[in-house]
Amino acid sequence: MISPVRWDGSRLMLLDQTRLPVEEVEKPCSSWQEVADAIRALVVRGAPAIGVAAAFGVALAARQSRAGDWEGFLADLEEAIKGLGATRPTAVNLFWALERMRRMALANWHLAHGELGQRLLDEAQAVLDEDVAANRAMGAFGAPLVPAGARILTHCNAGALATAGYGTAGGVIRAAHERGKVALVWVNETRPVMQGSRLTAWEMVREGIPHRLISDVAAAFVMKRGEVDLVVTGADRIAVNGDTANKIGTYGVAVLARHHGIPFYVAAPFSTIDPAIATGASIVIEERDAAEVRGVGERQTAPATSPVFNPAFDVTPAGLISAIITERGVFRFPYDFS
Numbered sequence: 009m010i011s012p013v014r015w016d017g018s019r020l021m022l023l024d025q026t027r028l029p030v031e032e033v034e035k036p037c038s039s040w041q042e043v044a045d046a047i048r049a050l051v052v053r054g055a056p057a058i059g060v061a062a063a064f065g066v067a068l069a070a071r072q073s074r075a076g077d078w079e080g081f082l083a084d085l086e087e088a089i090k091g092l093g094a095t096r097p098t099a100v101n102l103f104w105a106l107e108r109m110r111r112m113a114l115a116n117w118h119l120a121h122g123e124l125g126q127r128l129l130d131e132a133q134a135v136l137d138e139d140v141a142a143n144r145a146m147g148a149f150g151a152p153l154v155p156a157g158a159r160i161l162t163h164c165n166a167g168a169l170a171t172a173g174y175g176t177a178g179g180v181i182r183a184a185h186e187r188g189k190v191a192l193v194w195v196n197e198t199r200p201v202m203q204g205s206r207l208t209a210w211e212m213v214r215e216g217i218p219h220r221l222i223s224d225v226a227a228a229f230v231m232k233r234g235e236v237d238l239v240v241t242g243a244d245r246i247a248v249n250g251d252t253a254n255k256i257g258t259y260g261v262a263v264l265a266r267h268h269g270i271p272f273y274v275a276a277p278f279s280t281i282d283p284a285i286a287t288g289a290s291i292v293i294e295e296r297d298a299a300e301v302r303g304v305g306e307r308q309t310a311p312a313t314s315p316v317f318n319p320a321f322d323v324t325p326a327g328l329i330s331a332i333i334t335e336r337g338v339f340r341f342p343y344d345f346s
């Protein structure tokens with residue numbers, strides 16, 4: 009199994025996603041600051057994987073703390089939680105995982121630091137293990153939605169790399185492939201950071217899943233030719249009414265799918281649902297560096313002075329989503345995750 013995030017006994021090891029598909033190297037993190045830098049730089053990315061990495065970041069902060077009392081220890085943890093929470097604003101799994109770690113610390117304040125540190129490490133490992141289990145459950149719930157001989161289109165990377173392993177949308181594709189149902193996966197390259205071509209295509213090659221890479225602008229044409237049976241994507245944050253934030257371009261794919269009468273599915277764990285947000289209008293959308301749009305990788309493809317708008321995510325209205333596949337089952341419109 010592809011393991012993008014793992015604990016090696018003393019350090020957090022992250023499969024460096026900025027180096028894929030060319031090199032497979034792990035980046036070791038020994039401090040919460042290194043984990044925060046890795047999240048910011050997309051060494052680890054994808055909503056669930058960010059949450060898992062952040063949970064280990066808090067466990068690292070506990071190991072780093074030299075505080076002599078509980079108040080000092082808690083202050084060190086809070087500093088780490090704040091720092092990790094400031095890395096990326098859209099994926100709610102990050103804040104969900106940090107809150108879970110905070111609650112674990114507060115519930116065990118009476119323990120000696122060493123023991124509490126171990127509890128936090130165990131909790132981070134539980135976040136990781138539960139994520140893999142949730143993904144497998146999503147795969148099992150999602151596979152029946154995939155018809156035999158399916159041609160599936162996906163956007164961005166919501167595979168093993170974006171999670172603790174197996175994947176959300178990628179998990180549904182894997183589960184359907186394991187049942188012999190997948191004829192082809194259309195992989196949108198996913199401008200501007202190319203998570204589709206760099207990461208999803210890499211996973212497809214590794215797993216031997218038949219696929220074809222297309223530029224994002226080819227998706228409409230492929231649908232028009234009748235060569236897509238369903239779309240499945242991941243999510244970064246789902247509002248109570250089912251509005252879903254995901255990688256920029258997802259909304260356009262959903263509109264195209266509706267126009268062509270193609271089911272559009274979202275696969276995500278419950279940790280991606282934000283019960284505090286009624287609709288997608290309240291979701292904070294991360295804006296990233298202009299260089300991502302002014303170039304492809306290292307190569308400049310636009311004037312250095314051209315003004316840029318670079319939202320990393322968009323919001324697909326719930327009405328365009330045929331079903332949301334979770335580890336607790338398949339939900340259909342109208343959604344109510346209150």
Ligand code: MRU
Nearest residue numbers: 053054055164166170242243255
């Ligand atoms: O900017 P990224 O690469 O972190 O964006 C990732 C996505 O949009 C994924 O589709 C989403 O996090 C779901 S991952 C299971």
